[in-house]
Each structure stands twice: as structure tokens, then as C-alpha cells.
Amino acid sequence: MKPGDSTTGPRALIHALYEAPLSGEAIEARSFETIAREAPPHSFTPPQWTVVQRMIHTTADFSLMNDVKFSADAVSAACDALMAGRPLYVDSNMIRAGLSLARLRAVCPDYNAQSILCHVADEDVAREAKGGGLPRSLFAVRKAKTALNGGIAVFGNAPVGLLELNRLILEEQIRPALVVAMPVGFVHVVESKHEAMSLGVPFIALAGRRGGSPLAVSVIHALCAIAGSRQ
Amino acid sequence: MKPGDSTTGPRALIHALYEAPLSGEAIEARSFETIAREAPPHSFTPPQWTVVQRMIHTTADFSLMNDVKFSADAVSAACDALMAGRPLYVDSNMIRAGLSLARLRAVCPDYNAQSILCHVADEDVAREAKGGGLPRSLFAVRKAKTALNGGIAVFGNAPVGLLELNRLILEEQIRPALVVAMPVGFVHVVESKHEAMSLGVPFIALAGRRGGSPLAVSVIHALCAIAGSRQ
Numbered sequence: 001m002k003p004g005d006s007t008t009g010p011r012a013l014i015h016a017l018y019e020a021p022l023s024g025e026a027i028e029a030r031s032f033e034t035i036a037r038e039a040p041p042h043s044f045t046p047p048q049w050t051v052v053q054r055m056i057h058t059t060a061d062f063s064l065m066n067d068v069k070f071s072a073d074a075v076s077a078a079c080d081a082l083m084a085g086r087p088l089y090v091d092s093n094m095i096r097a098g099l100s101l102a103r104l105r106a107v108c109p110d111y112n113a114q115s116i117l118c119h120v121a122d123e124d125v126a127r128e129a130k131g132g133g134l135p136r137s138l139f140a141v142r143k144a145k146t147a148l149n150g151g152i153a154v155f156g157n158a159p160v161g162l163l164e165l166n167r168l169i170l171e172e173q174i175r176p177a178l179v180v181a182m183p184v185g186f187v188h189v190v191e192s193k194h195e196a197m198s199l200g201v202p203f204i205a206l207a208g209r210r211g212g213s214p215l216a217v218s219v220i221h222a223l224c225a226i227a228g229s230r231q
Numbered sequence: 232m233k234p235g236d237s238t239t240g241p242r243a244l245i246h247a248l249y250e251a252p253l254s255g256e257a258i259e260a261r262s263f264e265t266i267a268r269e270a271p272p273h274s275f276t277p278p279q280w281t282v283v284q285r286m287i288h289t290t291a292d293f294s295l296m297n298d299v300k301f302s303a304d305a306v307s308a309a310c311d312a313l314m315a316g317r318p319l320y321v322d323s324n325m326i327r328a329g330l331s332l333a334r335l336r337a338v339c340p341d342y343n344a345q346s347i348l349c350h351v352a353d354e355d356v357a358r359e360a361k362g363g364g365l366p367r368s369l370f371a372v373r374k375a376k377t378a379l380n381g382g383i384a385v386f387g388n389a390p391v392g393l394l395e396l397n398r399l400i401l402e403e404q405i406r407p408a409l410v411v412a413m414p415v416g417f418v419h420v421v422e423s424k425h426e427a428m429s430l431g432v433p434f435i436a437l438a439g440r441r442g443g444s445p446l447a448v449s450v451i452h453a454l455c456a457i458a459g460s461r462q
Contacts, residue, residue, distance in 0.1 A: 094328045
């Protein structure tokens with residue numbers, strides 16, 4: 001029996017799609033049309049809006065528009081870093097799984113799987129966390145200190161990791177090319193972002209309690225698109 | 232130089248945490264205290280509230296409470312399936328990366344990496360999608376048909392995959408133990424969930440456009456906690 005030959009029961013909705021196929025790309029284009037139509041007025045620059053649009057696409061939540069904050073240099077600094085193939089430090093394996101190596105490679109062919117660092121599940125990090133009575137995210141950031149200097153720091157989960165990066169910037173002269181500050185939650189989150197935005201390093205942040213891995217991924221993918229269009 | 236020995240510039244916020252360490256577990260407990268304190272009144276059953284609380288913890292978004300829908304049999308059906316070690320079908324590699332095998336194994340020691348199926352990045356699926364002019368998520372679901380019968384279906388991304396599962400339920404007598412219906416976006420999303428909730432199979436859904444991989448993961452982790460407490 002082919003799909004759709006059934007004569008009993010209600011007709012499954014997907015038959016409309018079988019009859020008029022839409023590819024994943026076509027669906028994405030329609031989604032962005034809907035976002036453009038429904039978005040309220042805003043004052044983002046065109047490249048900033050490219051980033052915010054993708055964040056809305058990822059969450060279907062227009063209310064994020066009120067909370068996305070860019071340093072003036074964020075997009076250009078991010079494009080420079082991506083075109084130079086700088087490493088990405090990410091604070092969860094979900095971000096690593098979500099990031100598209102193909103999109104990174106389209107900007108800089110030097111990118112490979114080793115360009116994306118995530119230490120939160122490393123055994124030595126777990127051991128240090130247990131010994132210190134502190135979250136693993138803190139020791140994961142410390143382990144990546146060298147790469148974070150000039151690298152792209154991507155936080156979608158752990159505020160304590162971002163707090164530790166803030167300290168490295170303040171006290172140990174580490175200077176990331178960009179900080180994506182989007183940890184989520186109820187403890188340390190708001191202040192970790194507020195501090196990150198005060199340090200004079202390029203940032204894209206989601207102020208407030210919200211954040212998450214898909215948002216962090218969407219920001220990097222939008223920046224890849226912008227960097228690709230500038231080449 | 233030890234962290235905190237710097238005498239120049241502003242003091243990094245994380246020193247407060249160095250001085251009074253809080254583990255990841257302690258931070259999580261504080262987060263749940265905040266959620267309990269701030270959540271508006273609701274009519275979820277205690278196990279349903281365990282699920283919804285974790286969804287709020289994952290997103291810091293109380294407005295989800297209005298949109299989480301459970302079939303009456305969802306939690307008990309999910310617990311039975313988890314205790315029996317039923318496979319999980321997930322619609323993104325981010326969900327696979329986010330799911331904790333340790334939490335699944337605590338409920339049923341039979342769980343292993345092969346228990347979590349994700350076909351969206353498979354080469355044969357990509358080929359079929361290209362050939363059919365349809366999204367990969369559709370063919371990924373078709374490929375998992377056998378496991379989906381009696382398995383736990385977890386959607387946090389792709390509405391077309393959920394639409395295809397709905398068809399398999401309607402037309403091919405596939406009966407998942409539970410459908411977690413949380414795809415996100417602007418095209419096919421609302422109707423895919425609406426249809427999923429009409430089929431008589433156990434479901435936990437987020438009505439409307441919102442959803443996402445972290446939400447889908449949080450639901451499974453909450454169900455693991457509930458199933459573990461029933462053993």
C-alpha cells in the first residue's frame with residue numbers, strides 16, 4: 001500500500017505535502033517570510049537583524065527582540081574571526097551537535113571537528129568540579145583558556161562558565177573575538193550576562209533569564225551567513 | 232597568580248562563588264525553588280508538574296505553562312515504556328546529544344547508545360529527501376517505523392517528521408508508547424501538534440509555534456525521574 005491509499009479514518013494532513021512537495025529549504029524560506037511579515041518595528045542594523053531573525057526562527061518567539069543586545073563591533077569582529085578560522089568554545093554538547101561544520105567551512109575551509117571545543121563532559125573537568133564543589137562549566141572554561149584568547153566563546157547553558165570567562169577577561173587579559181552570552185536559567189544568569197556586556201569585548205547577548213543551545217547555534221549560523229556574503 | 236589576587240580593575244563577580252562554593256546540583260535545587268516560588272497557580276497533577284517544572288527550568292519561560300498539554304495516560308505510558316527500555320526516536324542530533332544515558336539507565340539498565348535513534352543526518356535519508364523534494368525529517372521517521380511502534384517518539388524540531396508519524400499512526404497502525412510533540416517554527420508546526428493530539432496515542436505536547444530540542448530533552452529527563460521514583 002502506498003501512503004495515501006487508505007480509505008478508512010480521517011485523512012492524514014501530510015497528504016497535502018505529498019501532493020505539493022516543499023523541500024526543507026522552501027519551508028525555511030516561507031518561515032522567514034512569516035517572520036518578516038509579523039515582526040514589529042525595530043532598530044537593528046541589517047546584519048544584526050539577520051542574527052535576530054534566525055533567533056526568532058529557532059524559537060518562534062518574537063519577544064526575544066526586546067532582549068537581544070549587540071556591542072557595536074560584534075558582527076564585524078565575529079566575521080573577522082570566522083574568516084580567520086578561529087576556534088569556537090561551546091558550553092554544551094548540544095551546541096556542538098547543532099553547529100554545522102559545513103556552514104563554518106563555507107566561511108573558512110580550515111574549520112574541522114577539532115575547531116569546536118567543548119570540555120563540560122571531560123573527565124578531568126568532572127573531577128575538578130567534584131573536588132572544588134563548583135559546577136563543571138567553570139573548569140571547562142578554564143581548560144579552554146588558550147583557545148578563548150582570540151576564539152569565539154559560545155554560551156547557551158552555563159552562567160558559571162560565563163562568569164569564569166568574565167574573570168579571565170578582567171584579570172588574565174584573555175580577549176575573545178566574540179562572546180555569545182546566552183546562558184539560561186534562574187541562578188547567576190542575569191548577572192553573568194550583565195557583567196559580560198560591561199567588559200569592552202565584542203558580544204551578542206540575550207539579556208534576562210532566557211537563552212539556550214539552539215539560540216546560541218542560531219547566532220553562529222547567522223554570522224556564518226553574514227561572513228559568507230562579505231567574502 | 233591565583234584567581235582573585237588581581238588588585239587592578241573591577242572585581243569579577245565569580246569571586247563570590249569561589250568564597251561560598253555552590254555545586255551544579257545545589258544551583259539546580261535553587262533554580263527549582265525559584266520556579267516553585269514564582270509559578271502562577273495551575274491545575275497540573277503532581278507528575279505532570281514535575282515535567283512542566285523541568286521545561287520551565289530549561290527555558291526560564293513560565294509562559295509555557297499555558298501551552299503544555301498531556302493526554303491523561305501520558306505519564307504512566309511513558310514510565311512503562313522507559314522501565315521496559317523501549318527505544319527513543321529523536322528528530323535531531325541536538326536531542327541525542329542532550330539526552331543523558333545515565334538517567335535512562337537508572338530507569339532501565341538495558342538502555343545503551345543504540346537505544347536512541349536519529350536518522351535525520353543519514354545519507355540514505357538525505358538522498359531520498361533530495362529525490363522527493365521533501366524534508367529529510369519525513370524520511371527519517373519512515374526509516375524508524377519499526378522502532379516507533381512501541382517506542383518513544385521525541386520531536387523538538389521538525390513538524391514534517393511529526394506529520395509523517397501522524398500518518399503512520401492513522402494509516403499503518405503504528406502505535407508509539409508516547410509522542411513528545413514539540414517541533415518549533417512557523418510552517419506546519421501548529422497543525423502537526425494539533426493532529427498528534429487527536430490520534431488517541433499518549434502525548435505530551437507544547438501547543439502553538441514554540442518548541443525545541445532542550446524542551447524535548449527536559450521532558451524525557453523529567454519522565455526518567457518520575458519512572459525512577461516509581462520503581
